[in-house]
Amino acid sequence: MPLPACRTPLSELSPPIALGALDGRYRGAVAPLVDHLSEAALNRARLHVEVEWLIHLVTQQVVPGAGELSADEQAALRALVTDFDADAIGELRTIEAETVHDVKAIEYYLRRRLADILDSSDQAARVDSLGELVHFACTSEDINNTSYALMVQGAIEQVWLPRATAMVDQLSGMAQELAEVPLLAHTHGQPATPTTMGKELAVLAWRMTRQLDRVSDTTYLGKVNGATGTYGAHVVAVPEADWQEVSRTFVEHLGLTWNPLTTQIESHDWQAELYADVARFNRILHNLCTDVWTYISMGYFAQVRGQGTVGSSTMPHKVNPIRFENAEANLEVSNALLDVLASTLVTSRLQRDLTDSSMQRNIGTALGHGLLAIDNVSRGLAGLDAVPETMAKDLDGNWEVLAEPIQSVMRALAARGVEGMTNPYERLKELTRGRRIGQEELVEFVRGLGLPEAEEARLVELTPASYVGIAPELLAHLDRS
Structure with missing residues (x-):
């Protein structure tokens, strides 16, 4: 049976229901991004750029004779960005419905606000002059x-x-x-x-x-x-x-x-x-x-x-x-x-x-x-x-991992000319491959290798839990101070 239709479509409910999970179920975790990457944030950023471009052109006297902006007027223009709110968003939406162009809507919005901000006896002339520098030469x-x-x-x-x-x-x-x-x-x-x-x-x-x-x-x-x-x-x-x-x-x-x-x-x-x-x-x-x-x-x-x-x-x-x-x-x-x-x-x-x-x-x-x-x-x-405890149990159940250090010790001894250390890899492979061995079997094997006393003692004492090399010391590399 197909899903029955709602008497009132969910798309018509108010406040609007989010289509995506980020604006619905997970809104709390990602809400700070709205201040930076939402459509409203884009318009706010555009307004900021347009305001700063206008101020830059005027203060640098790029277009001779175009007039000036007082410190208070510049502050008022910048306040349009810091005070950007729901009313501004709504007005821009209305303007864009007419222009069908988002950036042009910003330009028209700024021209309106500029007329509100300029306060002098020749306001109309200043609005005409400075208004033409809004979005000047910009694509x-x-x-x-x-x-x-x-x-x-x-x-x-x-x-x-x-x-x-x-x-x-x-x-x-x-x-x-x-x-x-x-x-x-x-x-x-x-x-x-x-x-x-x-x-x-x-x-x-x-x-x-x-x-x-x-x-x-x-x-x-x-x-x-x-x-x-x-x-x-x-x-x-x-x-x-x-x-x-x-x-x-x-x-x-x-x-x-x-x-x-x-x-x-x-x-x-x-x-x-x-x-x-x-x-x-x-x-x-x-x-x-x-x-x-x-x-x-x-x-x-x-x-x-x-x-x-x-x-x-x-x-x-x-x-x-x-x-x-x-x-x-x-x-x-x-x-x-x-x-x-x-x-x-x-x-x-x-x-x-x-x-x-x-x-x-x-x-x-x-x-x-x-x-x-x-x-x-x-x-x-x-x-x-x-x-x-669980980690220790798994270590204790896998003594065969000590085949590596034993054969490595034998290789080092053979390289130094100690007799009886030939074919260490093959001898350990025969002992360990395809089967589990315990501590007792491994110690017996080590004692039968004919190792020098110091090496034998060291390997007999070795356990899977102690065979970690310098792993703890390596964490010093995380120190970024």
């Missing part, structure tokens, strides 16, 4: 590229990086706590040379830290050079101005790096580089999720906190690793979007097409799913307790 992309650069910069530096860094710091702290807890390693899913749980978590923390450094070093580019990047309208309108210098100083005033050579669009290469770095961070984080999930399934971690949660609707005993599973899914969604952003944004047909315009509206969704994953991992890690 929409001059406003959009700088706006997106500022938005992405804010989202990364004020939201994503602090959250990601805090999660990696949390993982690093956990690694330090477990630095000396021995762990049976598994390579290809098989028992292998022991390590420590702390060292294995540190590997992942180290890898993600490198990506955080790359993201922190991102260069955010911007351009203001007209319809095809030639300053054509600029030079014809005001030939005496040094337009490259005007453009460079303006872009740098915004806190961006000037891109001197573009088509109509800023080439977006910096965005592709950034999204590749964030995606790589996500993939390492995904690796953490699958490893921790596996450790939980092996009993190396217990999920003992948050006892009020329901693990299964039918099996009361279960505490499912849902935080890590949720993170995996959201990381995969995030990376799918980041990958398509990175591959699409670097290409534009000839001097301009609009594929980037639609594509960039997905930046918030891409970072949002990644941010949600970070939140889930952080919550998941906070709910874990290590179970050293």
Whole structure:
């Protein structure tokens, strides 16, 4: 039987129901991104760029005789950005319904506000004069590229990086706590040379830290050079101005790096580089999720906190690793979007097409799913307790992993000319391959090798739990001070 229709379609209910999970179920975890990457945030950034361009043209006297703006008037213009609110959003929506052009709507909105701000006996003349400098010689992309650069910069530096860094710091702290807890390693899913749980978590923390450094070093580019990047309208309108210098100083005033050579669009290469770095961070984080999930399934971690949660609707005993599973899914969604952003944004047909315009509206969704994953991992890690007893039991059940150090000692002795140490690998393979051996069998084997007394004593004392090399010392590499 098909699902019956609602008497009132859900799409008609107020307040509007979110179509996507980020604006619905998971809104709390990603809400800070709304201030940076929503449609309203885009319009606010555009307004900021338009205001600063107007002030830049006036204060630098780029267009001779165009008039001045007092300090109070400049402050009032900038307050349009800091006081941007629901009324401004609504007015812009109304204007855009008439213009059917989002950037033109910003221009008209600013012209209206400029008329309100200018206060002098010759107000009308000043409005006519200064009003013509709003969006002067600009193409929409001059406003959009700088706006997106500022938005992405804010989202990364004020939201994503602090959250990601805090999660990696949390993982690093956990690694330090477990630095000396021995762990049976598994390579290809098989028992292998022991390590420590702390060292294995540190590997992942180290890898993600490198990506955080790359993201922190991102260069955010911007351009203001007209319809095809030639300053054509600029030079014809005001030939005496040094337009490259005007453009460079303006872009740098915004806190961006000037891109001197573009088509109509800023080439977006910096965005592709950034999204590749964030995606790589996500993939390492995904690796953490699958490893921790596996450790939980092996009993190396217990999920003992948050006892009020329901693990299964039918099996009361279960505490499912849902935080890590949720993170995996959201990381995969995030990376799918980041990958398509990175591959699409670097290409534009000839001097301009609009594929980037639609594509960039997905930046918030891409970072949002990644941010949600970070939140889930952080919550998941906070709910874990290590179970050293289980790890110790697995170590004690796999004495065959000591075949490696025994044959390595024999090789070193043979290299020094000690007799009777030939074919160590083959002898250990015959003893250990395809079967489990215990401490007693291994000690008996060692005592029958004819090793020098010191080496024999050292190997007899060795256990799987003590065979961790310098794993605890390696965590010093996490210290970034």
